[in-house]
Amino acid sequence: MNVEVQISRPPVSATLAIIGGGATGTMIAYHLLRKRRDLGVGSVVIFEPRARLGAGVAYGSTDPQHRINVPASRMSIDTDKPDDFAQWFKWHSHETRDPEAFLPSGDVYPTRSEFGRYLFERITPSLVNETLRHVQDAVVAVQHDGQHWLIHTAQGTVFTVSDVVIATSHPAPALPYPLKKIADDPRVISDPWAKNAFKTIDPRAGIAIVGTGLTMADVVATLTAQGHLGPITAVSRRGLRSRGHSPQPTSLFGDFSTNPEQTALGLLTRIRKTLSLAPDRPWQDVLDAVRRQGKAIWTALPPTEQRRLVRHLRPFWDVHRFRIAPQVERALNLRSETGSLTVLAARIERAEATPDGLTLHLRERGGRTRAIRTNILINTTGPDHAGILTKPGFLSRLAQDGFVQKDPVGLGLWTGEDHVALVGGRPVSGLFIAGPLSRGTFGELMGFPEVTANAQSVATRLADTLQISTHSEQVHS
Numbered sequence: 212m213n214v215e216v217q218i219s220r221p222p223v224s225a226t227l228a229i230i231g232g233g234a235t236g237t238m239i240a241y242h243l244l245r246k247r248r249d250l251g252v253g254s255v256v257i258f259e260p261r262a263r264l265g266a267g268v269a270y271g272s273t274d275p276q277h278r279i280n281v282p283a284s285r286m287s288i289d290t291d292k293p294d295d296f297a298q299w300f301k302w303h304s305h306e307t308r309d310p311e312a313f314l315p316s317g318d319v320y321p322t323r324s325e326f327g328r329y330l331f332e333r334i335t336p337s338l339v340n341e342t343l344r345h346v347q348d349a350v351v352a353v354q355h356d357g358q359h360w361l362i363h364t365a366q367g368t369v370f371t372v373s374d375v376v377i378a379t380s381h382p383a384p385a386l387p388y389p390l391k392k393i394a395d396d397p398r399v400i401s402d403p404w405a406k407n408a409f410k411t412i413d414p415r416a417g418i419a420i421v422g423t424g425l426t427m428a429d430v431v432a433t434l435t436a437q438g439h440l441g442p443i444t445a446v447s448r449r450g451l452r453s454r455g456h457s458p459q460p461t462s463l464f465g466d467f468s469t470n471p472e473q474t475a476l477g478l479l480t481r482i483r484k485t486l487s488l489a490p491d492r493p494w495q496d497v498l499d500a501v502r503r504q505g506k507a508i509w510t511a512l513p514p515t516e517q518r519r520l521v522r523h524l525r526p527f528w529d530v531h532r533f534r535i536a537p538q539v540e541r542a543l544n545l546r547s548e549t550g551s552l553t554v555l556a557a558r559i560e561r562a563e564a565t566p567d568g569l570t571l572h573l574r575e576r577g578g579r580t581r582a583i584r585t586n587i588l589i590n591t592t593g594p595d596h597a598g599i600l601t602k603p604g605f606l607s608r609l610a611q612d613g614f615v616q617k618d619p620v621g622l623g624l625w626t627g628e629d630h631v632a633l634v635g636g637r638p639v640s641g642l643f644i645a646g647p648l649s650r651g652t653f654g655e656l657m658g659f660p661e662v663t664a665n666a667q668s669v670a671t672r673l674a675d676t677l678q679i680s681t682h683s684e685q686v687h688s
Contacts, residue, residue: 225256225370225372226372226374227256227373227677228372229256229257229258229378230258230350231267231379232345234327236264237264237334238663238666239669241334242667243674244337247677250342251342258346258350259345259346260347260349264330264334265327265328265329265333265334266330266331270326271327272323274429274433278321278322279659281456281658282318283321284319286659287663288329288330300312300321309325320537346370348366349364349365350364350365350605351605353375355612359371359372362375373678374642375643376669377624377643377645380647383594384403384591385592386399389559390559392561393563393569398569398587399569399588399590400589401590403426403430408589409434409589412587414440416441416587417442417443417585418439418444418587418588419444419445419583419589420444420445420588421559421591422445422446422590423446423451424529426591426593427445428453428539428540428542429539430589440551441551442551443551444552444554445555448556449527449576450576451527451529461495464485464500465489465497467508471508471511473513474516475512475516482498502658521622556575556576557575557576559571559572560573569585596622599617600617615632619651623650623651624648624651629672630643631644643672645665645669653665
């Protein structure tokens with residue numbers, strides 16, 4: 212994109228630009244504007260193509276089968292008010308409209324869209340008083356003119372700001388390489404979050420799902436709810452399915468941050484030993500303790516051990532850490548018990564498309580080869596973090612210009628403890644990275660409680676550093 216902009220450079224009042232108005236970006240704006248009530252009208256600009264802030268990919272789903280993965284009592288915009296969402300949900304009397312959300316245990320699992328609505332209601336006052344401006348447009352380029360950051364949008368507008376927060380969270384999913392040959396086949400659904408992705412699927416169709424984690428669980432729940440009865444085969448290298456929550460109350464058990472381990476193997480051994488010391492406790496107690504102490508555990512590991520943990524242990528961690536809602540778990544268990552859902556541990560070697568269907572050639576764990584035929588293939592491998600700086604977009608442009616870099620572990624963007632972007636280990640002044648994109652530095656940053664804490668930390672850092680500007684500057688190319 213070639214954009215020529217002439218700027219006279221009066222004082223800048225669009226003090227901060229937040230790119231991404233999903234949960235992370237919305238929470239940063241919420242906490243920053245509560246901490247800095249001196250910031251005037253239009254001081255903070257948030258770029259989000261969706262009509263409503265707070266939703267994003269995660270909480271923008273309108274599918275009633277898509278529920279939050281932890282109880283409402285553990286979801287909140289503010290770590291100082293952990294029951295804020297639970298109280299909001301109760302106040303809005305959703306029990307009569309969504310009785311499935313309420314479990315006999317007392318836990319509540321609302322739909323994700325309700326949580327998105329909660330976030331939007333919490334940020335609305337800042338939109339009404341115009342201290343926060345929502346620009347419903349996509350960012351296509353971010354440049355630096357030596358003094359200010361220039362934000363170019365898809366509609367051809369340029370905003371000039373002093374500081375930028377990248378809060379775009381997860382990159383779009385990518386089809387695994389062995390499936391690239393059939394990527395353009397209409398029977399291949401490469402992005403399961405696309406609107407109406409499953410509406411035309413025949414209830415009797417055979418379906419292959421690549422990936423066996425949280426997204427696979429959501430897909431199966433959605434298909435089941437819309438009346439699908441055909442066979443489903445889900446494939447991943449280890450064939451691990453996301454676990455559920457404990458049916459009994461849990462409490463944290465285990466200390467992993469005192470004298471933290473220096474190796475991935477040492478950490479695994481310590482977790483297993485802790486589990487053995489509590490045979491009568493649900494395993495969730497121990498894994499939740501690991502999650503809560505995640506930053507201390509992660510930062511104690513040298514980069515080589517961080518990479519070893521990601522390569523060898525992350526799949527096992529993911530299925531225990533990122534649990535599915537009980538309602539979704541019931542749907543999966545029912546499909547498994549009736550034989551209409553099969554989970555395979557196998558690697559896809561190649562794929563073929565014929566008029567009669569799709570064929571996946573697999574190599575199962577142990578070396579045996581196998582071919583499965585299917586009518587529809589759905590990709591649920593998750594965000595393409597590996598390609599975050601290679602796909603066209605403002606992030607790849609920033610990387611080419613030397614302003615962002617992948618972190619040494621390869622989980623996201625290199626970020627300092629103060630949330631400032633790093634390139635070659637040096638900070639990039641005025642450029643901040645928030646949310647899951649910074650998990651290479653902070654470790655556990657995929658669960659919502661950790662994302663909330665990260666957003667508050669970013670907001671605190673910004674509140675301490677932002678200067679007040681007095682004039683707005685917006686230039687149309």
